[in-house]
Amino acid sequence: VQLVESGGGLVQAGGSLRLSCAASGRTFTNYNMGWFRQAPGKEREFVAALKWSVSTYYADSVKGRFTISKDNAKNTVYLQMNSLKPEDTAVYYCGLTYRSGISYSRHGDYDYWGQGTQVTVSS
Secondary structure, eight states: OEEEEEOOEEEETTOOEEEEEEEESSOOSSOEEEEEEEOTTSOOEEEEEEETTTEEEEOTTTTTTEEEEEEGGGTEEEEEEOSOOGGGOEEEEEEEEOOSSOOTTOGGGOOEEOOOEEEEEEO
């Protein structure tokens, strides 16, 4: 399985970005996809997850501003980020697993990762 993220960039505070995570190499059904981010000097933290391709979960810090969605026909999961803040600045990664019984917010439970995409929010 290969994951390729795109859509990062530089945006002013209050702006929006949409990240994409395109998957290849395996049938894109019954999966768990998570978005995580890592700022310099900090640990990778949970942002949002799509569990079993249906249920969505968000970190409190992004709830109401970020939306995770999917397009199974394109084997792609999106992260729409609105009302961006400087503290959202980080490298964003998507992770994928087909295993059950995982904690959607724990990055160690995901088996496949993309290369990351930089998001920078200026004040």
